[in-house]
Amino acid sequence: MAAAGGRVVPHPAHKKHPLPKAESIEVSGIRRAFTHGAAQHLPDADTRLTAERLTERGVVDLRGLERVAPNLTIQSINGTASTNFYLRGIGFNDFTQNNMGPVLAYFDDVPFAYSTMSSGLMFDMADVTVTPGPVGTQHGQSDSGGEIRLRTNDPTDSFHYGASQDIASYARSRSEAYVSGPIADGLSFRLAGQTRHGGGWQTDPLNGDHLGDADEWALRGKLRWQPDSRTTIMLSGHVVQDNSEVVGAVPIHRLIGGAALPTVGWQQSEWSARPEFTRLIGRKDGLKPSEHNWFWGWDLNVRHDFGPVTLTSISAFETEREGEYTDQDATAAAQADTYRTVNANAFTQELRLSNSHPDDRLQWVIGAFYQHTRMNQRFFFDYTDYVPARGYLQATSFGMDQESTSEFGHVSYRLPKHVTIFGGLLHEIDDRSITGLQSEIFGRSVTNFHAESTAAAQFAGQVGVSWQAARNVLLYYKMSKGFKPGGFTANNTQLQAQLAPFRPETVLTYELGLKSDPIPNRLRINAAAFYNDFHNQQILGTVLIPNYGPLSQLTNAPKSESWGFEGTLDIHPFRHLFLTQNLGWQRGNFQDFPTVNRARTNAYYAKTGMWRAINDNFSGVDNGQPKLTLNGQADWRQALSPRYGLEFGPDWSYRGAQALTPGGTGFYRLPPYFLLGAHMTLRPSNEHWQATIYATNILDRHYYTSGGQATTVYMYIPGAPRFIGGRISCGF
Template sequence: MLSLLLRHGWLVLGGVVVLSLPGQAQAQSGAAHRPHARQAVKPPAAPVRAETITVNAQRRDFSYPEAQHVPDADTRLTAARLIERGVVSLRGLERVAPNLTIQSINGTASTNFYLRGVGFNDFTQNNMPSVLSYFDDVPFAFSTMTDGMMFDLAGAEVTPGPVGTRHGQSDTGGEVRLRTNDPTDQWHYGAREDIASYSRSRSEAYVSGPLARGLSFRLAGQTQQGGGWQRDPLNGSHLGDADLWALRGKLKWTPDSHTTLMVSGHFTQDDSEVVNPIPVHRLVGTAPLPVESWQQTQWSMRPEFARLIGRRPGLKPSEHNQFWGADVHFSHDFGPVTFSSISAFETERQGEYTDQDGTALAQADTYRTIDANTFTQEVRLQSSHPHDRLQWTVGAFYQRSRMQQRFFFDYTDYVPQRGYMMATHFGMDQESTSEFGNISYRFDHGVTLWAGLLHEIDDRSISGLQSVIFGGKSQDFHGESTAAAQYAGQAGVSWQAAAHELVYFKISKGFKPGGFTANNTQIQAQLDPFRPETVLTYELGLKSDPIPNRIRLNAAAFYNDYHNQQLVGTVLIPNYGPLSEITNAPKSESWGFEATLDIHPFAHLFVTQNLGWQRGNFQNFPTVNRAATNAYYAQHGVWKAIEDNFAGVDNGQPKLTLNGNAEWRQALGPHYGIDFGPDWLYRDSQAITPGGTGFYRLPPYFLLGAHATFHPASGHWSATVYATNLLNRRYAESGGMATTTYFYLPGAPRFIGGRIACDF
């Protein structure tokens, strides 16, 4: 290579390419060696000064190098990394980010988030989550609305800690932001087909290009089918097949270089079967629990219950969901300032059947319907030149949501305690407004100071709640409402200590409004609103490339000081049993750290390791001790609330989480290459009730995967073989309680698959 560069007049010195062009002298030299060139005697040429062109070449072996100068602890993920790790739903993000837990609620499309141990377990999904999801800067008030949206992605970001002074809403845990691909000014199209074990298939396709001058479009879609790996040992039926399709369209208009208008719309139809629980402990009754393998489960659908809910007999635990929405993005650069507006409307129509006790008995069969919609509007003004010393943003945000939910329960075999079918119905209205601003200034010597403030007013109410026991009595409950007006903010300082080292410190206050517990309501007191939650977070962070393009280390340590942390406690209903209720822990705390290490020790090897560690405890949390209450009932046959204060008790979140991957990238001649390597995930144990031990905790687990991808140098296509849970480990992703049993939701077994992709 060196001789080739020298032969063409190139000199390479320490990453700087110097090109020497001797001008006419070189041209004459070339002519003298052409055999048919006419020779002429000319006077000696005047000395010619060599022209020198300096080309600065930058290697980018790690993604997002510009983010190394941003004082945050965000995890930034490329679309390629998401595809490689099989992240096709929000839950998959916990495999590629530190200190992040995203768990399905009873095996369904609804999810709960925990980031740095900050999270919220909300089965009814009618309250604001602690960690918000954004698609293309549109916040989703109800996480289920994101179902089927994770395709044709451009990338993702996970931001821990309180947010809200630069965009969107305030919350206490952070946010997950996903970006989808925009329309292109040139024609592009592509497709991806993924086929794996248990007849699972995932298909994606897109087309993008210009329609007219300044006008372009993008249309993308996906389908998911099959993949069910659970079986009922009583009849041999299998469970868990996906049945989902989704479409997204975007239209982009740029009438001039300063103005952009983007109109987007999407639709998802999800009729997938869900993962059914495995009972691990019986709370009520003496019937033995079914003894089954990890891939077996039981369920039932009584014809009477099917008629009540208006679904076909023999229905398997499954979804019947529709989601659609549209949004309009507008921005205009006025020179010194840029104005942007984001308007969005989202809807969900959900029908969800779950057999929560995991047995063939009708003791906790549940069917839920949700009709909900949200409208959001955000406007922002911000400085236009990102390299100016002074940067600022001001804006306002508005959200309105409407929801109607109805729960149907079949307790026919739960005798003598119940032995009936019942339904609960309620409506919820919510409205909030907020104003926010953020300012930063870069001083000499690499020091930057910043501060931000948000003020939010939130009003929400629950109404029309009715509980009906079919063949028995009905109860009507009067409505409740709650309002909050709070401030959130942030202040910090960063120092660019060297070209490749940044340190920062910030203090953030997060705010999350209160809400209601609205599941299986039996007494009016269950509708008392829980209070708003606030957290004061201290964070110290480092971003460094000790050896550029060889080693990158980003790390952050944090401390969370909570007031009125919202979490699921227990209330005992006399002659009925314990029920979950969202309540407040007056005082709690958590602390920990996270780190991401990227290593490229030599030409072909790339390694990424994420590490998260956190601890936390309640400093004051009076509640019913569910374990002691259940034990008293088992001994005496009478429900009696055992009151306790969980002061000093661990918050139950996984203390240690690890995930990462290693990849060997090998050229196969000048035209082809192969990338291959393993990936891994470790999660520590997690309590499913405060202070939980024994079966009240999910066991720790370790998963191993691997992949190999063959591709041409052009990158226009690729072929991949992969495996997930390569060791076929038995593990539980989440768990909970369903009237008579405690259950675990089992994780997927080994999947072996292949994927073919093309992009042109």
Template structure:
């Protein structure tokens, strides 16, 4: 039994080690490179230091007042040591690091990983992903994304379903490139996966309160512990309020407040040492207001654009439109969303192999009002409802002993989804071209099944060969599409379907040249099914399905810790060879105008590199720098040139499609992305410590349309933040002061066109806040 005095010594030693000091001598604390990384006292379950001391596999002996104690509170300079021996370019982040960087939603992940872009669609909760230049802009969110979101090994077919779930996290991983031969669903761009904290065998509880500028508050709490022998639970939740920083210059009205709550519960049953059954369920309600757009250019018509300041935006919802969509008059652009679901994980170890079964069901009920012309006029006011559900089932059988030369996994994955959407548009003030209200309704059905396998074999001299293969059948259809112009006509369109049977795979080799150096090369083929454009349909041809996308990716990388616990260098170079890359193009509808339509670029390519530098040069200083650089171009992409088509209409008053081929044109993705953080960790006494430092991110310019220049190209931006954290050695609580966008830079996160205007979605101004958390 460890005494209270000993417990305090353990906590103090862990804090000193976190600052790079030996608990007794105050000198730099060496940590052998071959030992597994030891968790900090800041663990997800807030285990006591005494318990950690008993379970450590890398103890440090401390002698004080004739007491000898094993301490496992050592916080290594770098995390995820075991991953340094994996042949991948993944970015891995602890839940603690996400909190430090203020990453509380999907969009925030682009600030902590290279070559990753996650953009809000018109300021809404819906998002589009781009990773290594792979991605597309899908406003209707009814197609499979090239980059999938996972929570606890469950893929979310529609990224909006992940809204509100980023709390009580254990860790996050960004995986670039084709995936699917080891688990889940294949795709071309990669995945962003999150693992949430699980039930614990001892009682733990905690809470966090975050208050910042513009009356923003974020509250979290959890409780976890045993219920009976072999049975434990965890319950966690969050509430987000306020934070809106935009006003309407016409009337001073306020916009942008968050109004979200979420709850997650887990029940774990371990009937024996070989079997685990984990049932999880969650629910999210989001009534948050949107971020309003800023009109940048007048594309159609001669009226002036609103003059708005950096934190201003205009909007208006006509009473007639509010009555039509069934919402209260005077409503602001906002969400009215419900998400709920459950998943069941069953794992059993047979000794010679392990089996895992994952069943999941996710539901989305969305009502989303946006003002897409960003003016007080009703030229492009939109309201979207989505009723969707997805069932997935995965079964995996894998080798049981990680030390064996042969490692293998085989499995199957099944997905079935249903979706019904209805779009309402108010074009009343868009005259003379339209001047009416309109609704588009459609249904989606999708079903897919895949079988996958992956194996690796370790040869002599630490050389490992690996290969994987996947086959997938996918069938999807769009049904019952109707376009209704109120007071005029109703158009009904016949159903369309598309199906595909294709293979994906991977082959590669890795070499553990030294204990601290891994090099690897791999080739991966990925594909994703075709789909449909279902927004603002006017003619049957708009429902023609776009074709499946395939990519062959070549990747060469390395992972190294050249100076143990002082310097880590990881990097990878890649080349993507695309066929039929799915991309948002343009189609001209006679007497209507140009509309966005998902289509295929027959041939395109992208290439680049990415990497991470972790540096601990002196005892208190810890630095992380991610960098990504990528280029790409279309080798063959015939489409309508939207900019030239709009310009012709402005000059002649007649719609005429100006056809073009964007062969040789840059793919428009940000060429350079940088993000990083510096921490100074200092023990200020035997009982307390402090951490402080800046963080930063830079994003290069991004073309929002193929070949886009001028205002069609989103400007680059640089953001600077900082934090200071005070905590006791026990780490049962901590207090943080922080600031984001310290320089109060004016920047834009995405852009688009809605009928008459081209607009940008502005980023948040400077926030100054404080965060207090406790855990026991």
């Protein structure tokens, strides 16, 4: 189990089966190893990633994590900084990002209520852990799908500094720097920052305008005070400004109207913002699809060891100020131009009490978590060229208040014969409301909607058993119940009924796992199989507004299920070669899901020119999530001399087809893709610097990362073409 404060508690059977020394091989004095040896004795299916692995694979944002973990999909929303997570197929598409996701992101033990808040913070990283399945009995916020815990580097007791510069195709530039060291006795600091520029690879075929350049900077500061050997107080703060352009969409199919879709090349996208629209939203003429975001926050982590028990307190406040323009119909026509503003704040407080001795037979943690969030959003829509159905400018605004409290506990006990039993319990109360929702059609009408609220009180928990069958083999089985509160759909509201809250989601997960090093230092096999039994799974469905058209609406599938497995294979067959392969496979279907069939409804309109809801029950229909995900890399590590070493090799990733609507086929299904990359790194034995050349998407494959419907068209978001770059870093 993972105890409070991110401390890894060794498996209790270690007293009988002491851990082997860390597997390693020396190449010109450079240590290489299978990492996270102690975690091989923990009953979980977590994917643990070192900072070195993240750098090797070019993972500089959350989306990149899907290239290094199994059964994980992270998709940008319309090419923007906002993201949706899917882990083991659990996730949902929330365009407005005003609801809690089924998979949460943490930075330094702080959960981010809204995923956009975590933008721009993946620099100066220590490690990342991806945890699938229901969580919440050991720390933080409960959730039904899992969590992604990102940990940044802490202050050091001795003086260190370093920097890196990455330059690649399309004038892409990434710069990072840090400085860390002591200030006074027991007091130390760390300051780190990054900037990102360029990299835009799209153009507008109508006028040759450039699109997609990054323009972002971020700073993070940490101050650590250790007044005595038992107490650590860490104060952290960060700020991010993001004025980056977004990736433009490619129209795939005309749903409404007879106008031909624009013919665009692979690296092209059309857009336009009419002067009337830019004046309305208070932006300059010639606005490109882009972000205008500020994020900032602070957290205070206090940890004190009382001897028999350790107390941890984590207080945090996060702020999001977002302005985002997207041309969602991906044409020069003003049929779905959208500008969104978001003002959001989140305060969280966690208290944990745990035993201080990891070798005790009895391991336990109890705690409480509190969260309070507030959000205000306003959407501006330009439908001027969407005639005769609309042909107007529109704005929708609303406020959101949310408050939740939870109490949790987890305990494990070591029995004879290297068997450990464990269990946890969670109780959560969540209240949220949507207020002040107003829809204004400029020059025509203003519609005000009355407030809606929803509340939930649920129990969740976990029970399991693990067996250290041999010194290097662990087997475990666990059952977990996950809970996620309900919420609201708030985008482009036309009827009061659209604000009816969707219900809480619960899932009962069964998991059987294996962790093994059958040939120490040479072969590692980790695998887990799972089955998810959902009740009221939250999913993006469809509602038809009379004389208006179909709109997306978050709703519940009363009964559904999914199952699958994931595994990681690490091989070091001989001195120079290191291989890693992640594999994820999952299937699922709806057992009961009555909703509007969007494909058939759109087809009926195309044939008759009239809107009529074609209702359907998707019982027995596949859930649409990618069935197979693969990613891995091979490294050849070669000594060039006693002082220098060379490392090079390929990396690869594959994601299967994904249905973008329930039961979606044809253009409603995102095609599969395979990507190939490579890198070569030169470094000295003292590790003070390293130089790398790399390439991503070497085969220059044309592929799509996400998609959806925007009024008149169905569109896809294309993935990046081939990038070739170089990176130099140093640290002292």
